[in-house]
Structures are given as C-alpha cells and as structure tokens.
Amino acid sequence: MTLKKTENSFQIAANRAVGDLVRFENVGLRYGVGAETLADVSFSIEPQSFQFLTGASGTGKTTLLRLIMQALKPTRGMIALFGQDTSHLNKEGLTSLRRRMGIVFQDFRLLDHLTTFENVALPLKVQGREEITYRAEVTELLSWVGLGDLMHVTPAVLSGGEKQRASIARALVAQPELLLADEPTGNVDPSLARRLLRLFVEMNRSGTAILIATHDLSLMDQIDGARRLVLADRRLHIEKSND
C-alpha cells in the first residue's frame, strides 16, 4: 500500500515536471553503505535556461551530472527527465532521453582512433544518419568552434583547448535540448575559457538549456542572469541570478 502511494506521488511529481527538462525531487545518493553523498536534492531546469552548478571540490558536482545523464541511479527520491520519470526507464527510453542531451566531459572523452570530424559527427552517426546528410553541418560547426583546419587529425595532435572545443562541438552537433558540461574550462587558459563560454551562450540563445559544472567564480561572473546551483554539505542551494 505504502509502495503504491509512493509510486503515485512520484507519478504526480513527474506529471508536474512536464515542461521542465530536469526535475529532482528529494534525491539522495549513497555509495555503498556510507553516508549520503547527496541528500534531499530538489531542483528543476527549464527549457532554454542557463545555470551553473558549483561548489567546492568533492561536493558532488560530477555525481549530480552523472545522475542527470543516468550513469547513476539515485538511492532515493525521483528524477524526471523531459517530463518522464526515470525510475522505470527501459534501455530504449534511456537511449531516446540521452539523444536529447549533449554532454561535455571534464576529460573530453574523445575517441582516440577517430578524426576530429568523426568524433564530432558521432552523435549523428549513431542515430543512423548517412555521412552525406551531415557532412556540411559538421564541417560548419567545426569551423564555428575554430577547428576547421583540424578536421582530419586525431585527438593525439590536438591541444587541451582544441580537444575541449571538439568535445563541445560533439555535444552540440545534434542540437540537444539540454547541454551538460563538466568543468568545460578546467583545462584551458582564461582567454580560451571566455571564448568557450561565448559558445555556450550562443547555444543557449539558439534554444539549448545549459548546465555548466564549475568552481571557477570568475567564469560565472561573466554571465548575467545565470542561476547558480550551489552544492555544499551534501545539499543543493539555489542562488538567484545576479542581474
């Protein structure tokens, strides 16, 4: 009976989440039998919004991102993505949700045996599209991120900043509704960090909701109107935008 009631309350929450890209309701996560890494995390991400996820090192920024990208399952609470409760998600459903997200990994995660072009085109290729249908748009995107001349090289010859831009281009190429970026400017100099941030702002203007995990305060100060989701003491606090 209690289980049924809990399921119903989750469904009600999920229904309320229709319209939100991401909704967390009292989410908690515990690794093994230790204390909770995240506790009672509740927040939502609206379409076309821009927010930073911040907090000191080890507070769970990457863990929270991994919960959103469904690489981890919460120990308790409810996560809804694109209006869909993820607790009973099957493999097909998970794939379809992930296709609506773009992910920029802290360590880039480019495939070393593929060229920049092949890496960036990967999200389109795995959807079954033929190269002829996306060659022009991938080439244009690569030029936009300043990698037009490095299309046919493998990541081995790219600098940290170039790898980061390739990683961002890969996350953007399928025009996702939500972009998750984990410390996207962590490996680049301040000037490049500003350029990369401009890329995210451009994407946000064209309709993509952005969530950037960073502990770089100066980076956050550059964007007016962005929400700040602050992780501290295992909990999430939402700070108003500074505009």
Added chain:
Amino acid sequence: MTDAIRSKPTGLFGFFKSLPLFRRDPMVAADPVTDRALISVIAIMTFIAAMTAGAAQFAASTTARWQVLMASEVTVQLKPQPGRQIEADIVRASDILRGTSGVTSVRVFSRDESAKLLEPWLGSASTIESLPIPRLIAVQIDAQRPPDLAALGKAVSDVAPGAGLDDHRNWTKRLGRISDLFLIASLSALLLVLSATGLAIVFATRGAMAGNREIIEVLHFIGADDRYIAAQFQRHFVMLGIRGGVAGGLAALFLLVSFRILGSSALGLLDGNGVDGLALPGAELLFATLLVILLVGLVAGLASKITVHRTIGRLA
C-alpha cells in the same frame, strides 16, 4: 601523412579500402597485433578445415567411382577339377557369358597371366608351373541393365563344375563402410575446427570489448543503443573471420589444386595405366572450400553476436 592525420584514400587503393572486407571499422578501436593474430588463427583453422573437407570429398568421390567400377565388373574363377579339361571348361563358360544379355565384354586370363597374378605370393612363373592354378575370366557388365548374376553363376557352374562367380559385393560393402567412417571422422574434425574458431572469436570479442569499455560508455552517453554498438563489434569480427577464412581457404584451395595437377602426373607415371578410378579434386572442391569459408564467417558472426550481447549488458 602521419598516423594522426588521415585523409580518405583515392584511386584503386581507395576503392579497395572502401569495400566492406577491407574498410576500417570506425567505432571499434582496432588493435592491429590482436587482429592480425586472430586473422592468422582463423586462416590456419580454415586451412585445416578446408583440407579436411577436401580430403573427405576426395575420399567420397573416389570410393563412389571405385564402387561403380567394381559393380560393373564380375569375375569368374575356375578351379582345376580332377578328370576335367580346364581349357574346355573355360571355352564353354566364355560362350555362356558372351551369349548373356547385359554382358558387354569377356576377357579370359591365360595360364601365364594367371600365374603372373600369383607371382607376388608364390614366386616366379616357372616355379608354379606344376601347380593347379585357378583361371580367371573378367566379365564387364552393363551397370544400367545388369544380367541376373545368380542365374548366370548357376549357368556357368552347370557347364564348368568348380566355376564360381564373384560380383565383388563384399568388397563394395567394405569400401562403403570405410568411406562412411572416413566421412564421419572428417565431419567431426571439421566440427572441432569450427568450434575452436568460435572459441577464438569469443575470447577475442570479450578482450576487445573489455579494451573498448571507455568507447562503449561514451557511445551510450551520446545516444547509441546496444544494437548499434553490438553491430559495430559484430561487423568487426565477422570481417576478421572472413579475411582469415578467405586467406586460409585460398591457401587450401591452392594446395589441393596443386595436388590435383602434380598428383595426376605423378600417379600417371607410377601406374602405367594412368589414374583410372582416382577421383582427384575438381569443381566440387571449390564448392567445399567456399562452403568452409562461409561456415567460418557464419561461426565468427554467431560467436561474436552471442558474446557481444552477453557482454554489452554487463558493461552498460
């Protein structure tokens, strides 16, 4: 061009590189050393399998030809009987045989020819001159419309008491049994070789998937489903299987065809009458080799499919 900078190959080389058999697999990070080792193992297995299939096919067709040859000839043996003229009995028996419908030719072995046949066991013709040597009549019969052999045997023994007709049935049966045994042994060997190939593919697929774990994770995150990822690995290993299969199959085919060419002349020299009765590998061999290559490809596909689907769930 360094390894880190790639451009698409053009011209004839580019055409071959674009064929599925030679195309680079974009998703699976190939390990050239492992891939080459696997191709070599599969090539050796295919070679053994194709040679086994070739040998089985050779034995089967040779036995079948021998059986036909034996079935189209019967032998009448006349033992010397006290009080009877064997030469007269031979003439009477030959007349009966020649007059029988279904008999195509009759050849009487002379006393010297019969003695020569016994020479390996009894010594030179002069030594056995005084012995009562049985005489032979070789009778060719029409295999399509053979005579009633039981009635023919009785008719011959009526005119020449002590004569017996041997239709070689016992030999034909034994030959058939040996051929069946050889075929079963060959098929068992083929099955074992295919199983070993399958196991090699299973271990290689597992190793490759473990080595590509990071790639599989990234592919999942960017929206690839299990079916897509599985297809990439399957394609990679089926192609390796076919490449190894083609290499091993062609080597076996080359060797077997060489046997045919060299064997024909060698056997022809050894046997003054040529190689009558020996069915050396021909068009059926090509078919058998192609079948083995196809089987290796099929085994590679099945083994990698099962392994990929079992492993991918765990990695996801």
